[in-house]
Amino acid sequence: MPVVSLEGEVADLSLVEVLARAEKLSTLACATPGEGVALIEYLLAICFASQTLPSSPEEWRVRVAEEHPLDDVTEWLTSEPADDWDLFHPERPLGQNSQLAHQLDENGTGPAQLVLERAGDYCQFFDHHHLEHAEPLPAAAAFRALLSQHVYGLAGRARVSGKSLGATLTNLAAGRLQGRIRVVVQGRTLGDTLRLNLYPAAGGRTGHFNRSWTSAENPRRGFRTKPVGRATSGPADLHSYLGRSVLLRPVPAAPGEPVHVDRVLIGAGELLALDPERDLEDAVPSTITLNGHRKPLWPSPTRALWREAHALYSAATQETTGLFGRLRHLRFPDDGDGPPCMLWAVGLIANKTVAATWTEGHFPYAPSQGEALCEASRRGSAIADYLARALERSAYAAWKVAYPNPKPADRAAQMARFDARREFWPAAKGPFLLLLDETARGSDVPTVLRDYAGDLRSSAADFLRHRLDALPHDSKGLLARARAEHRFRADLADAKAPAELREER
Incomplete structure (x- = not known):
């Protein structure tokens, strides 16, 4: 059949x-x-x-x-x-x-x-x-x-x-x-x-x-x-x-x-009593413990799976048993044809008893580049998260000027006019995966991280500018735009910002 x-x-x-x-x-x-x-x-x-x-x-x-x-x-x-x-x-x-x-x-x-x-x-x-x-x-x-x-x-x-x-x-x-x-x-x-x-x-x-x-x-x-x-x-x-x-x-x-x-x-159907030591070969351990064992990484309805790539690479460099414990010691011949394998991560997101959507990610992996991939994915995720928070704070700065006396119930909808995170997150996935691919091929991590951060910084600034175009061209609108753009630049220049974002291209 x-x-x-x-x-x-x-x-x-x-x-x-x-x-x-x-x-x-x-x-x-x-x-x-x-x-x-x-x-x-x-x-x-x-x-x-x-x-x-x-x-x-x-x-x-x-x-x-x-x-x-x-x-x-x-x-x-x-x-x-x-x-x-x-x-x-x-x-x-x-x-x-x-x-x-x-x-x-x-x-x-x-x-x-x-x-x-x-x-x-x-x-x-x-x-x-x-x-x-x-x-x-x-x-x-x-x-x-x-x-x-x-x-x-x-x-x-x-x-x-x-x-x-x-x-x-x-x-x-x-x-x-x-x-x-x-x-x-x-x-x-x-x-x-x-x-x-x-x-x-x-x-x-x-x-x-x-x-x-x-x-x-x-x-x-x-x-x-x-x-x-x-x-x-x-x-x-x-x-x-x-x-x-x-x-x-x-x-x-x-x-x-x-x-x-x-x-x-x-x-x-059947009910299984799974043994964490024997039946969870591929599980990516999280920091949360359940019944004395670390809970496996779970799908999130609010956080795309590519943003958790560092958890997979951390497992591949730190775990000593299971799939990741074996994978870290594997050696592939260098044939120059790209990463030898991919880590395909899949999860089902459900709303109680109703399937909502599938989440998945394909992450290149080369055991010889394990530590580099772990560093690139961790830093890359931190850079994207920081830029997203900067966009949110910029939206708040514009909102405070544009709506000086808002109703509390209207705040979310009003701020959404200026919040560019909705465009930023889908656009950040491609550069992040390119960062991982270049790292898996042996590229210098600090160099590719700087390029990645510069690309994300430019796209984030463009998305913010397009959002602010909705403001009227009067004194209040111009002030709201100026406050938002100043907030964005100040966040990226702050000492707490990732070093790659503080560097001008």
Whole structure:
């Protein structure tokens, strides 16, 4: 069954075909960053299940450097019984729960509910019309959406009756990656990406692969009472866990025509008790502790992910275990063709039980430039933050003159007229990523930081000037403009300003 789309190609590929062509594929085409992460998770689970993994950090470095082939993974998957990988098997549907079959007709919805970004809170709108819309979804797209639900599904309450399987079936738990940033190290090919993200299994136990709800090597949760989370049996189990109890109904297809899904049913899934030392290989530690462990970096609705790049680079230079602990000791040949890999960070931002948007960042990484990247990203973020605060203070200075007797309720809207941060932050992303790219290629950090700071300073001044153009050309308007521009120049000349901003270009 086709499950993966390729950029530039119309046809989809099966899992076997993807793995067989992993050394030639540079990327996979996915509708969202979360879907891409979920697919990488699944491919990693297959690698672990086939026992294609390093036994130690030293072997990991050798496998990455020598581009250890993934032929064993393809051979293992090819030798597996076809029934175990059948998305529509009557008893053991891949990644699903066939026990929901008797409820599908009564409680099922249109396939829109399967797509995380379209499903709302799974019960959205009074009449559920959007969920009942029955436009079929191609099976390949349904499979990728299914993986996204398993990994990123939000907490809430699904449209499932609890009469037969228990009321707790309708209570959805948050997915394993919901609420934190997932970091995938991307190589130049899919094969490189898989090798970079495979890791030694604790105790040498890879665990079982979760093919379906009813072909379980370990007992699945029931739905009469809420059970405690179970410990994972190994990385194959972790990366393939069934975060949702789901069932898909296929539309009968004519010979040679692709299969579609026209009905889905979604209920609660497995609950995991994650071990921070074993199950959070890629997590970027924050400064906040939770139950004695540092909380992983989480997505922010107000702060773009590129502004947190220094947290990733700090982990890559300071951590001694996990993904970042191994990555810092890796050595790539200097082929002069740019950074050898990228740190792809992805998070889901949600408004309670409703998916809001995806946040992601691609950050170049070269282990030999780890300290330089850490310094450039930290200083670059500080420079951007300082300029943003200077723009805010300048807006306040203009507002104080333009509105001498404001109503408190009007302040926010009035200040927004002069606040250039809305234009500044999107414009700052490009120069920041260029700063990182030049640093990863070996450029002198102080030099590229000065250039970066000069570019941001010029653009910030332009954005402020354009905002102040809204002022009337009378005495009050001219005074407000003069106060705002003076405030901006004074902030950049202040001793507390980053040194790069105090330097005139």
